[in-house]
Amino acid sequence: MDEKHEDALLTLQHAGIAKTPQRLGVLNIFLAAKTPLSLSTIKKRLAAKVRFDKVTLYRILSLFKNLGIIREVTSRNGVNYFEIATKDNPVHPHFNCLNCGMLTCMEPLTFSQSRQLISPKEDYHVDHIEISITGLCAGCRDATKLQKRKN
Amino acid sequence: MDEKHEDALLTLQHAGIAKTPQRLGVLNIFLAAKTPLSLSTIKKRLAAKVRFDKVTLYRILSLFKNLGIIREVTSRNGVNYFEIATKDNPVHPHFNCLNCGMLTCMEPLTFSQSRQLISPKEDYHVDHIEISITGLCAGCRDATKLQKRKN
DNA sequence: ATACTTATTGCAACTTGGTTGCATTTTTGA
DNA sequence: TCAAAAATGCAACCAAGTTGCAATAAGTAT
Ligand SMILES: [Mn+2]
Ligand SMILES: [Mn+2]
Ligand SMILES: [Zn+2]
Ligand SMILES: [Zn+2]
Numbered sequence: 001m002d003e004k005h006e007d008a009l010l011t012l013q014h015a016g017i018a019k020t021p022q023r024l025g026v027l028n029i030f031l032a033a034k035t036p037l038s039l040s041t042i043k044k045r046l047a048a049k050v051r052f053d054k055v056t057l058y059r060i061l062s063l064f065k066n067l068g069i070i071r072e073v074t075s076r077n078g079v080n081y082f083e084i085a086t087k088d089n090p091v092h093p094h095f096n097c098l099n100c101g102m103l104t105c106m107e108p109l110t111f112s113q114s115r116q117l118i119s120p121k122e123d124y125h126v127d128h129i130e131i132s133i134t135g136l137c138a139g140c141r142d143a144t145k146l147q148k149r150k151n
Numbered sequence: 152m153d154e155k156h157e158d159a160l161l162t163l164q165h166a167g168i169a170k171t172p173q174r175l176g177v178l179n180i181f182l183a184a185k186t187p188l189s190l191s192t193i194k195k196r197l198a199a200k201v202r203f204d205k206v207t208l209y210r211i212l213s214l215f216k217n218l219g220i221i222r223e224v225t226s227r228n229g230v231n232y233f234e235i236a237t238k239d240n241p242v243h244p245h246f247n248c249l250n251c252g253m254l255t256c257m258e259p260l261t262f263s264q265s266r267q268l269i270s271p272k273e274d275y276h277v278d279h280i281e282i283s284i285t286g287l288c289a290g291c292r293d294a295t296k297l298q299k300r301k302n
Numbered sequence: 303a304t305a306c307t308t309a310t311t312g313c314a315a316c317t318t319g320g321t322t323g324c325a326t327t328t329t330t331g332a
Numbered sequence: 333t334c335a336a337a338a339a340t341g342c343a344a345c346c347a348a349g350t351t352g353c354a355a356t357a358a359g360t361a362t
Contacts, residue, residue: 018309018358039348053312058349074225074283093268095275106273116264117244117282124246127286131268132225135278169329169338190319204341209320211339 007031015067025049026060036073036081036103076134093131099140158182166218176200177211187224187232187254227285244282250291
């Protein structure tokens with residue numbers, strides 16, 4: 001039996017929701033992913049596994065998000081990304097390449113780092129802090145250098 | 152002559168683009184705003200001033216953004232917000248109330264604060280760091296307390 | 303295993319946000 | 333004031349996401 005498939009089954013079982021092929025498919029995609037996934041990416045990968053309607057995918061993502069199985073990662077271009085939200089994958093900053101659009105996960109902040117971010121005078125109840133860093137990834141930066149050399 | 156109107160005129164002049172009523176209208180709305188504005192808010196406020204088409208508004212916002220007159224502020228719900236990008240209004244974190252959706256501007260980070268956020272090993276070229284904090288604003292927190300007391 | 307109940311999916315229709323091409327109007331600058 | 337250039341408005345279009353409901357699949361008790 002597939003290792004990932006087992007994890008996916010357990011997750012749905014623990015959440016107390018039905019184990020449908022579509023949900024297992026989505027969950028396995030997240031479990032295998034190393035970066036946050038856009039909706040279109042999920043759609044493509046899921047299509048290779050199981051028959052599904054776009055409405056179903058929206059509902060599954062919304063359900064998983066509400067159950068805390070996945071979390072949403074906001075990005076510049078308004079496209080929504082998602083990633084798995086397990087205990088060993090706490091909230092962390094993301095790097096967003098302006099050129100290729102790729103999102104990569106960065107190391108989570110330490111407690112003292114995150115405390116520095118909040119001005120103590122602000123009397124807000126903080127739920128969470130999202131940090132997103134934009135720039136050029138290593139690949140795109142090198143490509144740009146080559147480009148410049150050519151010109 | 153209106154003070155803000157004057158600022159708006161100068162901004163367009165400096166950018167070297169035509170001074171149309173629609174652009175002046177949008178600019179004055181931004182100059183008067185204390186928080187980032189959503190598209191729908193801008194639309195409403197502009198409609199009270201001048202006749203315009205939605206296409207025009209999209210084009211103006213896109214133009215202003217490219218010229219660096221305004222900047223985009225990403226938010227949780229995928230709705231795009233914009234704020235004026237003058238020298239005395241540098242990039243800064245935002246607080247986003249989960250209950251009422253309100254976005255408020257926070258103090259900009261100091262250089263040492265922002266440097267702490269980047270793990271030195273990451274070989275990315277950083278363009279800018281966006282910090283967005285979610286939680287409950289003072290008003291909504293109090294309302295929640297009252298709610299709880301009632302129950 | 304079967305039958306019943308409940309949850310989930312697929313489909314179609316619709317809403318909303320945003321884009322494109324082009325004719326009309328406005329602004330600019332001579 | 334007038335011609336050239338720029339910006340706007342309009343209509344048509346596209347894509348993303350939502351809703352209601354009937355068909356189907358999963359859970360559950362017998
Ligand atoms: Mn991540
Ligand atoms: Mn701000
Ligand atoms: Zn890149
Ligand atoms: Zn609030």
